[in-house]
Amino acid sequence: MDFSILVSDFWALTIDGLVVGAIIALVSLGYTLVYGVLRLINFAHSEIFMIGTMTCYWVVQRFGFTGYEDPLPLWKFAGLFLLFGFAAAVVSGVAAVILEIVAYRRLRVLGASRLSSLISAIGASFFLVEVFQKISGAKNLDFPRLISKDTLFEFQNAYITQDKLLVIVGAAVIFYILNRVIHHTKLGLGIRAVSQDERASILMGVNVNRIISYTFLLGGVLAGFGSAFYMVFYETTKANVGFLIGISAFTAAVLGGIGNVKGALYGSFALGLFQQYTSAVLGYNWKDVVTFVILVFVLLVKPTGLFGEALQKARV
Amino acid sequence: MAKLNLRDKFGDWWDGASPFSRTVFRILAVLAAYAIPFLKNPIIDTPETSFNSVLFYPLVMFSLMAVGLNVVVGKSGILDLGYVAFFAIGAYTHAILSAHTGLNFWEIIPFAMGFAMFAGVILGLPALRLRGDYLAIITLGFGEIVRIIAVNTEAIGGAAGLTDIPGPSSVFGIEFTVMDPRPYYWLTLTAMLFVIWGVLRLSHRKPGRAWEAIREDEDVAEFMGVSTLKYKLWAFIIGGAVGGLAGAIFASNIRSIQPELFTLNLSIMILACVVLGGMGNIWGVILGAVLLGYIPEKLRFLSDYRIIFFGLLMVVMMNIRPNGLLPRKKREVVGDKS
Amino acid sequence: MKKIISIVSASALAVGLTVAVTPSAFAACGGNPVIYFQGAQTGAYQETGINEANGVILAIDKYNATNPAVKVDYKVIDTQASGTQSPALAKKVVDDECAIGVVGGMYSGETINAMPIYEGGKVPVISPSATNPALSNKSAYFHRVVANDFVQGPELAKIALRVSKRLFIVDDATPYGNGLAKIVASNAPKIVVGSDKVTEGTTNFTSVVAKVKAKKATAVFYGGYYPEAAIFIKALRDNPATKNVKFIAGDGVLDGEFIKLAKKNAEGAYLTAPGQPMAKVAPALEKEYKKKFKREVGLYTLEAYNAAYVFLQGIKAGKTTRESLNTWLADATVKAVGQTISFSSTGDPFKLYMNEYTIKNGKMVWVGSLL
Numbered sequence A: 001m002d003f004s005i006l007v008s009d010f011w012a013l014t015i016d017g018l019v020v021g022a023i024i025a026l027v028s029l030g031y032t033l034v035y036g037v038l039r040l041i042n043f044a045h046s047e048i049f050m051i052g053t054m055t056c057y058w059v060v061q062r063f064g065f066t067g068y069e070d071p072l073p074l075w076k077f078a079g080l081f082l083l084f085g086f087a088a089a090v091v092s093g094v095a096a097v098i099l100e101i102v103a104y105r106r107l108r109v110l111g112a113s114r115l116s117s118l119i120s121a122i123g124a125s126f127f128l129v130e131v132f133q134k135i136s137g138a139k140n141l142d143f144p145r146l147i148s149k150d151t152l153f154e155f156q157n158a159y160i161t162q163d164k165l166l167v168i169v170g171a172a173v174i175f176y177i178l179n180r181v182i183h184h185t186k187l188g189l190g191i192r193a194v195s196q197d198e199r200a201s202i203l204m205g206v207n208v209n210r211i212i213s214y215t216f217l218l219g220g221v222l223a224g225f226g227s228a229f230y231m232v233f234y235e236t237t238k239a240n241v242g243f244l245i246g247i248s249a250f251t252a253a254v255l256g257g258i259g260n261v262k263g264a265l266y267g268s269f270a271l272g273l274f275q276q277y278t279s280a281v282l283g284y285n286w287k288d289v290v291t292f293v294i295l296v297f298v299l300l301v302k303p304t305g306l307f308g309e310a311l312q313k314a315r316v
Numbered sequence B: 001m002a003k004l005n006l007r008d009k010f011g012d013w014w015d016g017a018s019p020f021s022r023t024v025f026r027i028l029a030v031l032a033a034y035a036i037p038f039l040k041n042p043i044i045d046t047p048e049t050s051f052n053s054v055l056f057y058p059l060v061m062f063s064l065m066a067v068g069l070n071v072v073v074g075k076s077g078i079l080d081l082g083y084v085a086f087f088a089i090g091a092y093t094h095a096i097l098s099a100h101t102g103l104n105f106w107e108i109i110p111f112a113m114g115f116a117m118f119a120g121v122i123l124g125l126p127a128l129r130l131r132g133d134y135l136a137i138i139t140l141g142f143g144e145i146v147r148i149i150a151v152n153t154e155a156i157g158g159a160a161g162l163t164d165i166p167g168p169s170s171v172f173g174i175e176f177t178v179m180d181p182r183p184y185y186w187l188t189l190t191a192m193l194f195v196i197w198g199v200l201r202l203s204h205r206k207p208g209r210a211w212e213a214i215r216e217d218e219d220v221a222e223f224m225g226v227s228t229l230k231y232k233l234w235a236f237i238i239g240g241a242v243g244g245l246a247g248a249i250f251a252s253n254i255r256s257i258q259p260e261l262f263t264l265n266l267s268i269m270i271l272a273c274v275v276l277g278g279m280g281n282i283w284g285v286i287l288g289a290v291l292l293g294y295i296p297e298k299l300r301f302l303s304d305y306r307i308i309f310f311g312l313l314m315v316v317m318m319n320i321r322p323n324g325l326l327p328r329k330k331r332e333v334v335g336d337k338s
Numbered sequence C: 001m002k003k004i005i006s007i008v009s010a011s012a013l014a015v016g017l018t019v020a021v022t023p024s025a026f027a028a029c030g031g032n033p034v035i036y037f038q039g040a041q042t043g044a045y046q047e048t049g050i051n052e053a054n055g056v057i058l059a060i061d062k063y064n065a066t067n068p069a070v071k072v073d074y075k076v077i078d079t080q081a082s083g084t085q086s087p088a089l090a091k092k093v094v095d096d097e098c099a100i101g102v103v104g105g106m107y108s109g110e111t112i113n114a115m116p117i118y119e120g121g122k123v124p125v126i127s128p129s130a131t132n133p134a135l136s137n138k139s140a141y142f143h144r145v146v147a148n149d150f151v152q153g154p155e156l157a158k159i160a161l162r163v164s165k166r167l168f169i170v171d172d173a174t175p176y177g178n179g180l181a182k183i184v185a186s187n188a189p190k191i192v193v194g195s196d197k198v199t200e201g202t203t204n205f206t207s208v209v210a211k212v213k214a215k216k217a218t219a220v221f222y223g224g225y226y227p228e229a230a231i232f233i234k235a236l237r238d239n240p241a242t243k244n245v246k247f248i249a250g251d252g253v254l255d256g257e258f259i260k261l262a263k264k265n266a267e268g269a270y271l272t273a274p275g276q277p278m279a280k281v282a283p284a285l286e287k288e289y290k291k292k293f294k295r296e297v298g299l300y301t302l303e304a305y306n307a308a309y310v311f312l313q314g315i316k317a318g319k320t321t322r323e324s325l326n327t328w329l330a331d332a333t334v335k336a337v338g339q340t341i342s343f344s345s346t347g348d349p350f351k352l353y354m355n356e357y358t359i360k361n362g363k364m365v366w367v368g369s370l371l
Helices: A003-008 A010-038 A045-061 A074-110 A114-136 A162-184 A186-196 A198-203 A208-234 A242-256 A261-281 A284-301 B006-016 B019-038 B051-075 B084-100 B105-127 B132-152 B182-203 B206-216 B218-223 B228-254 B264-278 B282-320 C002-021 C046-065 C086-095 C108-120 C149-163 C175-187 C206-214 C226-238 C256-266 C283-293 C301-316 C322-331
Strands: A151-155 A158-161 C034-039 C073-078 C099-104 C125-127 C142-144 C167-171 C192-197 C219-223 C246-249 C270-273 C334-336 C339-341 C355-360 C363-369
Touching (some): A003 A010, A003 C206, A010 A158, A010 A186, A010 C206, A045 A208, A074 A114, A074 B282, A162 A261, A186 A198, A186 A208, A242 A284, A242 B132, A261 A284, A284 B105, A284 B132, A284 C192, B019 B182, B051 B182, B051 B228, B051 B264, B051 B282, B051 C086, B084 B228, B084 B264, B105 B132, B182 B228, B206 B228, B264 B282, C034 C086, C034 C108, C034 C301, C046 C073, C046 C301, C099 C322, C108 C142, C108 C175, C149 C175, C149 C270, C167 C206, C175 C192, C175 C219, C219 C226, C226 C256, C283 C301, C301 C334
Parallel strands (some): C034 C073, C167 C219
Antiparallel strands (some): C270 C355, C334 C339, C355 C363
16 A cells, blocks of 8 residues: 555646546447347457557558657648547447347347357357457557657646547547437437337337447547557557456446446446556556455445436346 | 257257156266376377376366356356456465464365365455456455555465475375376366266256346345345355365365466456356356367467467457356346347 | 168268278388478468477577588478467377477476477477476477476566656466466565456457556556557557556567558557567578578577477487487587577476567667576
């Protein structure tokens, strides 16, 4: 136990926790959206994120960076970021839709148990990781430094840099747009309708298959943007990058109340901050233990997560 | 539409068979299982790994664990993503007790199972109050926690793990040596037969009916007076005990254990055995374990493409037979489609 | 009908059983002796494994090209560096009558778990890169051509004492990384100001950097492999407070990929390796390797080559059984490429090599020999 770091570097830990939380949130939303409409854990979602990071890498590689040049001027970076960010979003989105068709659709139509879908997703996850392992030569891929990470200003011992601001502000913009989409568009209405009652939605003439495809698309797009931020912040990826972040994102979704979009968002930030603080106080290696202990306590007090589920209850 | 359903065909035969032919079949099946290590057959032999080693790990080891996990997942419908924790507890119990006490393997087995059961209670009491996916994440976390604690506790070897673990002392003239995996195969097979026997007995009695009720609809079960927490906890404890037993046998065979042997992947693999084979049906679960343990070894000639193919196969098999290769009997499946 | 089914199934089983219990004859080795390589060929650690396997293949091909009396074959077993997979694979090696020796395992964990099997089958093993001290004295059949971490750790500690007064230790909780970190810490206890443990696959080092900063450390030691080390050193350099902290690490980090990932942040890192620099001691062999495999050599390519070379010298001397080869190894002194190899009774090499490297202008530069 060492609280001195938590005191002296509180704001540094907080800023980093927010950055990590924002990236986790973008992945976590995919879990929660799919859970909302299908009541199943999209186990291969972490691989959708991985595909996004790979897309970012390949797009940027086209420009022939060596990694030794100075960071780009801001406008050039903005252009490039939008390019690979949207490319990742599109590729991840499409990959998520294909995943749904290949791994889930038939099982859903047959009305198979949700565990069957889970195993199908695990198979898909193995497949994707190994395929990209093969393509990337099982190496960590290096992403060039595109944006300066020099300190913009110092705040209470915390160094604020452009990339951190980019992630936090960018994620906030995406969350705002997502909120508009869910609450003020027909698609959002469809998603909410299917989440509440699939059968009633069918009776009301909702094309459920299409709504589910759109939900996967939306989840994939969000993961794609998340992967772009991830690449700017961490500057490396590999075929099994999805595993750790996938577990964090899933945990965050459960913490907030799976199926609940707002819950996933707050759950992710809570998780990001909390892990940052506990690794400072207890050591990095204990953070997962503490996280799960806290999770158990939260769920015992509030069995459906901090913000509750969108629906009445989760069932296997 | 008539579908070929081997399980039902066999089930019909079984139901109509005389006690004598049932017994004969049982004895022959058991004998055949024990005789597999003598089967030096190029068709079933594995190309780059020793067949008898593969027979012990992963084949029969996966089967034993899958039968244990089946009590939790298949019988009572609890999604457990942290089964490896019990396996690890069993393995560490054998490694630690054999180093610090004079107990031999056979005397340690009850402790290994006991500690795993205790862990089941510790985890189960709070976690089993939760449902579905919340429980899944808690069990997943538990699996990781056990591993992290093992990595960070220097007293039990830390990241380097424990070495020089003794094997079982000989019984009935059978020596357990590192060179011969067959006795370990027979030992695990025997353990598995005992577990199957126990589980089948339970399934046909009150606990089995309670688990089934819980699996189909927990609220209704609760309402009808089934003490759901109690029976779920028992399922958890029984599953844990089997995991602990498997872990102790595993440690006695491999002789050195490291925390990195007990990762989430193993939990997922065993869960895949259960679901792919056919949740709730012991024979299906064993078939799933045999296939999932055997296929990667058989596919070794594909080298790099092995796991790609394996993943693909999991998706395809699941889509072709959504309820597993050998599902529960039809009448039990009704209602699964809620 | 029922009866027929039961009779058919019963007789089928009976036939199956008779077939099953027919004993199979073991044939003595009919072909050339085989040297196996044990390591990862697929999965996350395949790079190192392929580099080593290629070294073995190069040595054997060169040997066979001299038209010796006994030609040698090679086979590669893929453990994915996993201790659960290695025993079953090792058993198959032991069952192969032609198997005469094993170069490997690549990492310590897989080697520790496979060693009882090799010992039972009396197969001599020479590891090119397993550096865990726990393997010393483990078995009369285990040998290695590299110095173990009890040699590397103190040298790393000396470097730390030389360049810093406040050392922060981080490891990746693997047997290798954690083991090395513990040895470094115990050899420089006065200057250690703190420690932390991460996991393999970690990307978020910000909290570790915050600790390094709060402890006012002037040097960090990282026990682990290059992917995480690259991310860690970048995180250190990006923080103005830890920008100039010295970075010390062992052979797990010394890899071309480290520079590729960390870019200019890697400059000036203090690295050690028990291996010899191939470009320096064996430039001709390095060229040959590049031409043959169309790829760069790896850190332990030379050691793998030499391990196979030692076996080949034994075979050349007429030791074509496992036992005789192993007995021969105990007393042999082999002048291999850039290294004279003879084994002590613990299986460790007598002549130890430990080299210091740094990274300058994006290149790995040999600083000097530490022993």
